[in-house]
Amino acid sequence: MSVSKNLQNFTQWGRKIVAVGRNYRDHCAELGNPIPKSPLLFMKPPSSYLIEEAGPILIPRGCNDIHHEVELGVVIGSKCQDVSEKEVLNHVAGYALTLDMTARDFQNEAKAKGNPWAMAKCFDTALPVSRFIALNEIPDPGNVELWCKVNGEERQRGTTSDMIFSISHLISYISKYFTLDEGDLVLTGTPAGVGPVKEGDVLSCGITDLIEMNFNVKRKL
């Protein structure tokens, strides 16, 4: 797919962000969650994007347990509606390295009450994101090593080959229920090792041999 120069600024488009949860067995196990039979989906708003130069990750007011979740993001290049798994890669413009920051205490409370996860997943700065990564930089999205460190100490290392549902399956599945548009981002779930960060920490993550990003963590005043 040829990518318009403009799409390299996908975070400024204000497009949808669809996130997949529980897509790695080891992560399901660490939080005691069942293995899903079909993709578990939720949304994050474009106002949650945080690019590296823009400042720190802000722990939301009242949150005492914010977790890092490193994930591969997929940038949609053209409208996806009822797209078959075989066709999906024709609609992918590129990728991004992301952190699905999660207020775990808010999420646990919401889960216990059967409420939605918006407070846990949608706060400002809940989606630190890298530059646009072109298709040729990730020749095989099904075999990408992701890592995450807190103050230099490794917390997460996993590979997209361990996803329960592949990128093709996820995007085809989503497109059967709602349309994905150019500039939308799909977060593909996190491997094991999620855990807390606190004010003053430095959170780093990367794709091995390709990209690294670093964020300071502060509490929102």
Ligand SMILES: CC(=O)CC(=O)C(=O)O
């Ligand atoms: C338990 C979660 O927060 C689900 C999620 O986002 C994931 O990546 O898994």
Ligand SMILES: [Mg+2]
């Ligand atoms: Mg996640």
